[in-house]
Amino acid sequence: MLPTLRYLNRQDVLQLGGTDPQQAFDDVLEVVRLMRSGEAQMPAESHVDLATPLGKAYALPARVGGRFNAAGVKWTAHRPQAEDGLPQALALTLVNDANSGIPRGLVESAALTATRTAAVSAVALRYAAPRPIRRVLLLGAGVQAQAHIKMLNVLFPQLETLICWNRTPTHLQRTLAALGDLPWPVECPSSLADALASEYDALISCTSAAQPFLGPQALREGTIVLQIGYHEMSFEGIRKASKVVADLWGDFCQTSAKSLFQMYRAGEFPAAALAADLSNLLIDGWRPDTNDSVYFSSFGLNVFDIALAARLLQDAELQQLGQTLPLFSRDSLC
Incomplete structure (x- = not known):
């Protein structure tokens, strides 16, 4: 079976319990222990400037093992002077399987971050x-x-x-x-x-x-x-x-x-x-x-974002929520 990429929008995140404080608290406790045991890592972030005044886009990578088994990157655009009516921070989290490296999904992450x-x-x-x-x-x-x-x-x-x-x-x-x-x-x-x-x-x-x-x-x-x-x-x-x-x-x-x-x-x-x-x-x-x-x-550790997004993608696969997109066609792999 060819791999697919699952996209979760904000409504999907809410439906899957992405804003549940107890589940997030439990995730944080587990990730801290994984970090101590060397099963999670969080390299330094990097960023580029946006054309929007004072705007920057940040790439925040992390890997976390255990039940999350994910490597990913949170990509956030900060737009402090944007006047388009959209949030000043727009965030997406891309999650790959930590064992195979195959992309698992893309999650809208504003609610997860909060x-x-x-x-x-x-x-x-x-x-x-x-x-x-x-x-x-x-x-x-x-x-x-x-x-x-x-x-x-x-x-x-x-x-x-x-x-x-x-x-x-x-x-x-x-x-x-x-x-x-x-x-x-x-x-x-x-x-x-x-x-x-x-x-x-x-x-x-x-x-x-x-x-x-x-x-x-x-x-x-x-x-x-x-x-x-x-x-x-x-x-x-x-x-x-x-x-x-x-x-x-x-x-x-x-x-x-x-x-x-x-x-x-x-x-x-x-x-x-x-x-x-x-x-x-x-x-x-x-x-x-x-x-x-x-x-x-509170600096805000992106390793938690990766963990929460990975949990939601696992639940979304079980419940068949979100939109799936093919990563390849069979012809392109021939």
């Missing part, structure tokens, strides 16, 4: 928070904020309160309305100052801010701050943390726009000062003290 990012945040909240998470302050109202609220809904039903703030209140209200009924009360302070003055055990920042707007006041004893956006936290804020944790420290520290890596390149944060990464949390059992203030930097 879901795996929220799943990594769930790991941080569960294992790197100094104290049990009861009150969460969430900043932002975009795709990442929505994915994080869905994750909290499924994985942290014990929350007492969710506090939400966004620069544009109407956008936040639309986001909350789209999510429907939530199992805990939601507070919406009118200003960032009021939001930061509230009581919280965890602060999750999911904004598109190009310049830091969070400082030392965000870090408090017994709390954790998760930075999901690129450059939301000032160097002074990071210095205030008694423990700094990241999903991973890799070659991307030389190029990433994340606040922590900018601080590293400025010579103001030595790599040895990192307290833990995901493998330390999940495999070595590292935990903060109850009086620590923890800052967690």
